[in-house]
Amino acid sequence: MADYYKMLMQDVRFREGLNACMNCGICTAICPAAEFYDYDPRKIVDLVQSGNNEEIENLLKSETIWYCGECMSCKTRCPRGNTPAFVVMALRNLSQKLGFFTESEKGRQQFAIKRTVGENIFKYGYCVASYAVSPEMHLEQGPIWKYILENSNDVYERLGGQINELGAGPLRKIPDDAREELRKIFEVTGGSELFDDIEIHSKKKASEMGLEYESEGIDNEYFIEVFTANNKKHHEKS
Amino acid sequence: MKTEGKKRIWSDYQKEIADDHFFYVRSCIRQSFFPGSEQFFLHFMREVLGKDVFENPSHTTCTGIGYHSDIVPLSTIMTVVARHFALMKEAGYKNIAISCVTSFGIYTEIIETWKHFPEELEKTREYLYKATGREFDVPENMAHTSDIIYKLRNEIAEKAKYRLVNHETGDPLNVVEHIGCHYSKMFPRYGVGGAEFPNVLGGMIEAWGGNVVDYPERRHCCGFGFRQYLVQANRGYSLSNTVKKFSSMKPFKPDLVLTNCPGCTMFMDKWQYTMKEMDGTVYGENGESIPVLTYEELAGLVMGYNPWNLGLQYHMVQSEPLLKKLGINYDPEDKFRTIDGRQMPVPENLINA
Numbered sequence: 306m307a308d309y310y311k312m313l314m315q316d317v318r319f320r321e322g323l324n325a326c327m328n329c330g331i332c333t334a335i336c337p338a339a340e341f342y343d344y345d346p347r348k349i350v351d352l353v354q355s356g357n358n359e360e361i362e363n364l365l366k367s368e369t370i371w372y373c374g375e376c377m378s379c380k381t382r383c384p385r386g387n388t389p390a391f392v393v394m395a396l397r398n399l400s401q402k403l404g405f406f407t408e409s410e411k412g413r414q415q416f417a418i419k420r421t422v423g424e425n426i427f428k429y430g431y432c433v434a435s436y437a438v439s440p441e442m443h444l445e446q447g448p449i450w451k452y453i454l455e456n457s458n459d460v461y462e463r464l465g466g467q468i469n470e471l472g473a474g475p476l477r478k479i480p481d482d483a484r485e486e487l488r489k490i491f492e493v494t495g496g497s498e499l500f501d502d503i504e505i506h507s508k509k510k511a512s513e514m515g516l517e518y519e520s521e522g523i524d525n526e527y528f529i530e531v532f533t534a535n536n537k538k539h540h541e542k543s
Numbered sequence: 544m545k546t547e548g549k550k551r552i553w554s555d556y557q558k559e560i561a562d563d564h565f566f567y568v569r570s571c572i573r574q575s576f577f578p579g580s581e582q583f584f585l586h587f588m589r590e591v592l593g594k595d596v597f598e599n600p601s602h603t604t605c606t607g608i609g610y611h612s613d614i615v616p617l618s619t620i621m622t623v624v625a626r627h628f629a630l631m632k633e634a635g636y637k638n639i640a641i642s643c644v645t646s647f648g649i650y651t652e653i654i655e656t657w658k659h660f661p662e663e664l665e666k667t668r669e670y671l672y673k674a675t676g677r678e679f680d681v682p683e684n685m686a687h688t689s690d691i692i693y694k695l696r697n698e699i700a701e702k703a704k705y706r707l708v709n710h711e712t713g714d715p716l717n718v719v720e721h722i723g724c725h726y727s728k729m730f731p732r733y734g735v736g737g738a739e740f741p742n743v744l745g746g747m748i749e750a751w752g753g754n755v756v757d758y759p760e761r762r763h764c765c766g767f768g769f770r771q772y773l774v775q776a777n778r779g780y781s782l783s784n785t786v787k788k789f790s791s792m793k794p795f796k797p798d799l800v801l802t803n804c805p806g807c808t809m810f811m812d813k814w815q816y817t818m819k820e821m822d823g824t825v826y827g828e829n830g831e832s833i834p835v836l837t838y839e840e841l842a843g844l845v846m847g848y849n850p851w852n853l854g855l856q857y858h859m860v861q862s863e864p865l866l867k868k869l870g871i872n873y874d875p876e877d878k879f880r881t882i883d884g885r886q887m888p889v890p891e892n893l894i895n896a
Contacts, residue, residue: 317660318617337764338771341783374768374780375611376724377648381731381738397613414774418612422773426615432608435575442775445782447816447859452890463882464854465582466574473598475574475581483601486626489674496619503614535776 309361313353313395322391326350332379332389342539344372346379346389353392365400368539371411401502407510410534416507417532419500420523427488430479435461435468442532507531556737560694561684566636567598568627570643571608573805573837579854580805580839581642584688587842591702592695596640599630607645611769621653621663622670629677637683640691644804647687648725651733654681685733687726689803689838693735693743696750704847707753709798710870715754716798719833720744721811723804724764744801747838751845753799760791765807766814785814789826789833796828799865800835811835816859816894827864832894834862844871851878861895 313319332346333339339346349369352360364370373393380388397406406412422432429437440451453460457468467474491497504520511518511527519525523532565588573581588594606623609615631639641647657664671677692699707716722741727734736742745755766784771777789811792800802808812835818824819832827833835858836844843853850871855862856878866873879887 316617317656317663321656321659337766337768337784338780340787341780371770372780374764374771374784376764376768377729378724378762378764381728394613398616401613411777414770414776415614417774418609418770419614422609422612423614426604426606426609430603431571432604432606433571433575438575445778445813445817447813448890448892449857449859450813452888453857456887459881459885459887460857461578463852463880464579464857466578471600473600475569475578477600479603480601483603486675487603487623490622490626490670491619493674494618494622494670495616499614499616499619532774533776535779 306358307362309358309365309399310353310356312399313361316395316398318388318391319395322388322395323350323354324385324387326354326387327385329384331382331384332387335378335382336373337376337378338372338374342372343542344369346373346393349396350387350389350392353396362405365396365403365405366408366412368409368411370396370400371409371414372539398499401499401506404502404506404509406503407506410531410536411539413507413510413531413534415503417523417528419503420521420528423500423503424521427484427491430484430487434476555732556735556740558690558733558735559684560686560690560735561638562694563594563638564636565594565596565638565640565686565691566631566634566682567596567640567688568602568605568642568646569598570641570646570805571604572645572809573642576809576857577805577837577840577854579852579857580837583839583843583848583853584642584692587846588691592698597634597636599634602627602630605643605646605649607643607649608769608773610649611645612773613770617656618666618670620649621656621667622674624650624653625667625671625679626675626677628679628681629671629675631682632678632680637680639682639685640688641686642688642805644687644723644726645806647685647733648729650685651730654685655730657681687743687803689743690735692838692842693746696747699747699842699846700750700752703751703845705845705869705871707748707751707845707869709868711868715752716865716868717756717796718748718753719756719758719761719792719795719797719800720748721761721765721800721802721804721807723802723807726803744803744838747841748801751841756792756795756797758792758795760788763788763791765802765804765810767806767810772810781810782814782817785810786818789815789818793826797833798868799841800833801841802835802837805837808835808837812858812860819894829864831864832860834858834860834865834895836862836865844869849873849877851880859894861893864895
């Protein structure tokens with residue numbers, strides 16, 4: 306059996322986020338995810354601190370670790386100075402490295418995030434930019450958002466925007482050399498490797514599920530599946 | 544009365560905020576959804592107060608949204624942020640002004656990580672040099688742009704054309720403030736008032752004549768939750784948390800929600816539209832929804848800036864009910880016009896319109 310606990314200990318967030326947990330449950334009391342999902346950060350921390358690698362493997366393959374919203378409210382309140390959300394971030398990172406994330410509906414969504422936010426970083430130099438937020442995928446943005454995109458130049462010009470043009474200002478075009486530096490940083494620091502891990506394991510899963518997978522873009526069956534699938538059981542107490 | 548002990552206790556909740564010479568970094572979300580807010584900040588600082596605020600257009604995303612949705616590793620984001628610090632060093636600045644609470648939280652986390660794990664700082668220096676040939680220093684002073692407006696709140700009050708008072712009744716307006724989780728819940732000492740007494744927005748509201756609303760879910764998350772919003776299948780989490788928050792504030796009859804984080808501003812504005820569409824629920828008085836403003840928009844309004852140059856017309860919840868309470872004489876004809884005065888189409892089905 307692999308020593309997952311040892312692997313987790315290589316992540317500074319894990320070492321910083323997990324001292325001895327006394328199971329008081331304050332993290333769960335304050336957690337927005339615990340309010341609506343079958344989720345209990347106290348149980349996660351307790352399980353991980355047991356060092357039981359079999360249980361940790363189950364956790365790495367579970368829906369559970371993907372319920373946290375990373376609001377980090379637990380960090381403020383833990384009387385022992387733990388940060389359950391840091392523990393979750395370390396678990397998610399390991400789950401992706403090992404390919405376990407595709408075993409759960411919520412974990413598979415990492416592919417959708419990589420193909421949207423992740424690709425935006427390289428394409429535009431931004432995680433989010435107005436032109437990358439399509440009204441069709443974001444109905445909650447309402448009629449004003451569609452209007453803004455349809456009248457983009459006029460809207461942003463009045464508000465000082467520099468949309469898609471070089472030079473200082475909101476939504477300025479990020480120069481090519483700056484985007485190239487971003488890409489090199491991703492290559493040197495393991496960011497590109499994580500992107501590749503997500504792609505490789507997602508492609509494999511798409512094949513297992515019999516869904517079409519394309520090497521880029523969001524117009525493929527696997528993307529649509531992971532972006533929209535919800536078994537509606539995530540809130541039911543196990 | 545002995546004050547030594549009190550001073551010592553409260554010193555943990557004070558924040559030193561630089562006065563001038565800032566290296567400014569923008570926000571992906573604020574510049575996309577509230578570009579007028581960033582431009583107000585720069586105009587006010589540079590043109591009205593004559594301060595030095597420098598922007599290098601080569602700064603990029605901090606990758607914070609990717610980091611908190613777990614597709615960007617810690618080593619990567621530390622090096623991206625180190626590049627920003629390198630641009631700052633190259634331009635000769637030591638004070639950083641950050642336009643985004645997610646970024647601000649990232650910067651605090653990274654600087655604290657480097658303090659607790661100095662080997663991570665050294666590794667980041669090597670990574671950045673290898674990737675870009677750049678070298679960096681850690682900023683001497685780090686402010687969220689709201690910290691700077693907080694510091695200037697009394698100066699703004701002196702210049703104010705309007706106060707946060709109902710001009711017909713003379714009563715102070717009830718203002719809900721939402722500071723955003725990543726401002727001070729993670730590393731309290733970087734925020735004004737820390738995590739226990741956060742006063743960055745409350746201080747502005749009081750200085751400008753309003754009443755700060757205290758309500759049970761005042762410190763609850765807006766509902767963003769990163770992956771819980773980014774992926775369509777998860778948006779029930781995001782919306783449910785927003786409903787919890789608005790249901791809690793409703794009995795206190797807020798006239799306005801004031802926000803610190805651009806993401807929170809967007810969610811608290813747009814989810815009110817969604818809730819109204821889904822089951823007809825509104826959370827303001829008289830069948831209206833509650834306008835949600837950034838601190839730059841509110842500072843601009845009290846100082847008499849044209850609301851349409853601040854971009855209030857581009858929220859889903861329109862602010863006319865608030866403008867009327869404040870006694871602001873706005874020009875409805877100017878609302879949807881271009882910078883050179885050309886009439887644009889008028890959007891339909893906005894809220895409070």
